[in-house]
Amino acid sequence: MTNARITAIGMSVPENAVDNKYFENIIDTTDEWIVSRTGIRTRYHAGPDVFTSDLCVNACRDLTSRYQVALDDVDMIIVSTVTPDQPMPSMACRVQYKLDLKFAGAIDVYAACAGFSYGIVMAKGLIAAGTHRKVLVIGAETLSRITDFTDRTSCMLFGDGAGAVLIEASEENGIGACVTGANGEGGIDLYLSGFADQIDGQPITTSRKIVQNGRKVFKWAVTKMSEQMPVLAEKNGLSLDQIDWFVPHSANLRIIEAICNETGFPFEKTLESIVNFGNTSSASIPLALYSGVQSGKVKRGDRIMLLGFGGGLAYAGTVITW
Ligand code: COA
Numbered sequence: 001m002t003n004a005r006i007t008a009i010g011m012s013v014p015e016n017a018v019d020n021k022y023f024e025n026i027i028d029t030t031d032e033w034i035v036s037r038t039g040i041r042t043r044y045h046a047g048p049d050v051f052t053s054d055l056c057v058n059a060c061r062d063l064t065s066r067y068q069v070a071l072d073d074v075d076m077i078i079v080s081t082v083t084p085d086q087p088m089p090s091m092a093c094r095v096q097y098k099l100d101l102k103f104a105g106a107i108d109v110y111a112a113c114a115g116f117s118y119g120i121v122m123a124k125g126l127i128a129a130g131t132h133r134k135v136l137v138i139g140a141e142t143l144s145r146i147t148d149f150t151d152r153t154s155c156m157l158f159g160d161g162a163g164a165v166l167i168e169a170s171e172e173n174g175i176g177a178c179v180t181g182a183n184g185e186g187g188i189d190l191y192l193s194g195f196a197d198q199i200d201g202q203p204i205t206t207s208r209k210i211v212q213n214g215r216k217v218f219k220w221a222v223t224k225m226s227e228q229m230p231v232l233a234e235k236n237g238l239s240l241d242q243i244d245w246f247v248p249h250s251a252n253l254r255i256i257e258a259i260c261n262e263t264g265f266p267f268e269k270t271l272e273s274i275v276n277f278g279n280t281s282s283a284s285i286p287l288a289l290y291s292g293v294q295s296g297k298v299k300r301g302d303r304i305m306l307l308g309f310g311g312g313l314a315y316a317g318t319v320i321t322w
């Protein structure tokens with residue numbers, strides 16, 4: 001079995017930073033409420049000419065500008081997104097075309113905020129199987145396009161952005177065992193409307209927007225992730241105190257704090273992207289990891305637990321060695 005390792009990381013966000021004051025003008029809210037209930041201070045919204053595929057490509061360009069890696073022999077591109085420019089062609093095909101990656105297969109993963117972690121698990125599997133050696137995994141969203149700006153309980157949460165990692169066949173075992181799972185009965189608690197007019201017989205709106213039951217998703221996230229963290233550590237032959245950094249999906253700072261309270265994992269050893277970027281779904285884990293790497297917090301050899309969760313409801317995680 002061939003091992004795999006992340007060898008490079010890049011990111012991209014659109015130019016337009018949106019602070020909490022913006023929401024004070026469009027809904028009944030305050031900066032204080034948003035900061036205290038979510039942790040979010042800013043997020044970025046794509047302008048009319050910026051699409052998810054642009055953010056994917058920019059994240060890959062950032063990656064190659066920072067690391068001595070070539071992408072021309074990438075043999076698979078996996079993009080996680082729920083906000084593709086359009087459902088077909090896939091975002092992975094857009095990236096293949098725009099970066100002229102002649103030898104790459106291309107596929108999109110559709111698992112919302114768990115999608116980037118699913119992409120890592122799949123890339124590891126392809127490399128372990130010996131069918132592929134160099135895989136780009138990208139998490140990218142333009143959630144501002146599907147945000148309901150009249151919903152005061154959700155519109156301030158979401159942001160746009162992308163993160164990309166390069167995963168290569170390696171002597172080192174840089175991507176460990178994984179957990180993957182779903183609680184599909186919670187589909188009604190977090191969905192993108194505008195397709196079918198019902199879920200499990202329950203009528204839903206036909207306009208295209210994110211609909212969520214915030215409290216239910218919050219509780220599920222805390223309960224399920226607190227349960228899965230020790231399971232994931234054990235699958236990797238580790239205890240939680242041997243994990244250097246925990247990078248959960250950044251949906252709400254209070255969710256991360258609550259998981260830490262439940263599991264006893266130190267909050268100071270978490271990496272987040274919620275404060276500066278909001279909830280960027282597929283992009284949130286690579287954005288958080290990127291900030292940890294660029295700030296110098298994450299050192300070579302650190303063990304990092306990634307754990308994505310969200311719409312589906314679905315989750316996936318693994319432990320990487322940086
Ligand atoms: N500004 C000010 N007050 C607001 C508000 C806003 N934007 N949105 C809701 N409130 C009010 C509510 O009306 C309620 O008032 P009441 O007590 O007078 O009835 C109060 O704040 C508390 O509402 P509640 O729904 O309990 O808030 P919360 O603390 O659960 O926070 C979320 C709401 C959405 C931020 C939180 O539930 C959350 O983050 N959920 C998870 C969402 C998520 O993770 N989604 C994606 C998963 S990948």
